[in-house]
Amino acid sequence: MSRPAAPTWHLLTGEYPPAPGGVSDHSRSIAQALVKAGETVRVWTPGTEAVTEEQGVTVHRWPGLFTPLGLPRLTRELDAYPGPRRLLLQYVPHAFGWKAMNVPFCAWFAARRQDERELFLHEAVYPWSAGAPWRHQVLAGVTRVMLRTLAHGVGRAYVSIPAWAEHLPEPLRTRARWCPIASPLPLEVSREAVRAVREALGGTPCVAHFGTYGAAIAKPLEAVLVPLLQRDERRQALLLGRGSQGWCDAIARRHPALARRLHARDGLSPEDVAAHLSASEVLLQPYPDGVSARRSSAMGGLGLGLPIVTHTGHLTEPLWRELRPVALADDASPGALLELVEHLLENGEERRALGERASRVYREHFALEHTVAHLLRQAPPVFRDSP
Structure with a gap:
C-alpha cells in the first residue's frame, strides 16, 4: 500500500523579506528551516507582483493579496495546487490591513475546511482598557472576534508567549504550544x-x-x-x-x-x-x-x-x-x-x-529547531507555561 502524499506547507504572512519586521524575519526562518527538513514550502504574502524561488522556498506576491478583492484570486491559486495542503498562518492583526480589522480574511481562513490549518500567534488581540478611547475599544473587540473566527476548526496553534493562549477558545487553548520567536541573526560571528x-x-x-x-x-x-x-x-x-x-x-x-x-x-x-x-x-x-x-x-x-x-x-x-x-x-x-x-x-x-x-x-x-520540531510533530501539542 502506498503512503499518502506529504502535505505541502503554505505559509500565509502579512510580512516577508524584503519587507522589514519581526514577523517577516520569523516567516523566512520558518520557511527555510522547513525546506531544510525536506518539506515543500510556498509563501503567500503582499508585495510587488511576482513568483520567485528563494533558497528553496516558492514565494507568491501580489498587492492586496489578503483584502476582499484579493481573496478570490488567492482561493483560485491555492486550489490549483494539489492537496494535501497545510496552511500555516503567521498572525498579527495589523499585518493583514484594514486597520487591524480584516474580518473578511479571518472568515476566509475559517472556511478553508478542505485544508489542514495551523495558527501561529505573534500577537493575539489589541489590549482592552475601560478608559481607552472608543476607537480602541472597538479595535479590542473586533480583534477578539477575529481570533475566535480564525480558531474555528484549526488543528494546532502556536503562541509566541503563553499569555496569547488565554484568548483562544477551548479545546485549542489547552492544546496550544509555546514556540518562542527565534533569533533573526546568525548565531556565530567571525x-x-x-x-x-x-x-x-x-x-x-x-x-x-x-x-x-x-x-x-x-x-x-x-x-x-x-x-x-x-x-x-x-x-x-x-x-x-x-x-x-x-x-x-x-x-x-x-x-x-x-x-x-x-x-x-x-x-x-x-x-x-x-x-x-x-x-x-x-x-x-x-x-x-x-x-x-x-x-x-x-x-x-x-x-x-x-x-x-x-x-x-x-x-x-x-x-x-x-x-x-x-x-x-x-x-x-x-x-x-x-x-x-x-x-x-x-x-x-x-x-x-x-x-x-x-x-x-x-x-x-x-532555538529555531525547537519550533520546527513542534511544527513537524504529528501528535497534538500540549500547552505548558514553560518549554
Whole structure:
C-alpha cells in the first residue's frame, strides 16, 4: 500500500523579506528551516507582483493579496495546487490591513475546511482598557472576534508567549504550544568582523541597543543611556536597527555634548548587526511590557551569548526569572536599569558568565529547531507555561 502524499506547507504572512519586521524575519526562518527538513514550502504574502524561488522556498506576491478583492484570486491559486495542503498562518492583526480589522480574511481562513490549518500567534488581540478611547475599544473587540473566527476548526496553534493562549477558545487553548520567536541573526560571528567594529568604535566600553525605536521604548532607553554616558566620557553608545539614525540624531540635538559618542547603524545586514552587537560590552533592552519570548531583539542578543540588561513586565514568562539568562530588573525604572548596566560594566567576569548562561538558555529553550520540531510533530501539542 502506498503512503499518502506529504502535505505541502503554505505559509500565509502579512510580512516577508524584503519587507522589514519581526514577523517577516520569523516567516523566512520558518520557511527555510522547513525546506531544510525536506518539506515543500510556498509563501503567500503582499508585495510587488511576482513568483520567485528563494533558497528553496516558492514565494507568491501580489498587492492586496489578503483584502476582499484579493481573496478570490488567492482561493483560485491555492486550489490549483494539489492537496494535501497545510496552511500555516503567521498572525498579527495589523499585518493583514484594514486597520487591524480584516474580518473578511479571518472568515476566509475559517472556511478553508478542505485544508489542514495551523495558527501561529505573534500577537493575539489589541489590549482592552475601560478608559481607552472608543476607537480602541472597538479595535479590542473586533480583534477578539477575529481570533475566535480564525480558531474555528484549526488543528494546532502556536503562541509566541503563553499569555496569547488565554484568548483562544477551548479545546485549542489547552492544546496550544509555546514556540518562542527565534533569533533573526546568525548565531556565530567571525572574530575578525568583531575586531574591526571595536577598532572603528575606538576600543572603549560600548553599550548597545537593538530595536526599532518606537515611542514606548525610545523614552525609557534615553532615560538610561544619557546618564550612563554622562558618568564616564570613555563610554560609547551603539544603536542598531531600523530608525536608529533618526533617534540618534534627536538625542544628539538634545544632548550635544554626547553626539560624538552616539553611533547609529541603520539598515545593516543580519551578519553585520551580529558583528556590531558582539563588539559591545552590554546590550540594553527596555520593553513596555517586559522582556518576553516574542521579542526578537532580545533573542538576537541571547543567541549571540551577550550580557543583556532588561526588566520584567506583565508579559514576562516565568522562565526569565527562573533561569536568569539576562540581568533582570524587577521594574522598568531608569534607576534600576542604570545600576544593572553599571554593575556589569565594572565586572568582566560576571559579564562573561551571564553571556555564557544566555547562550546556553537560548540553545536549550529558544532555538529555531525547537519550533520546527513542534511544527513537524504529528501528535497534538500540549500547552505548558514553560518549554
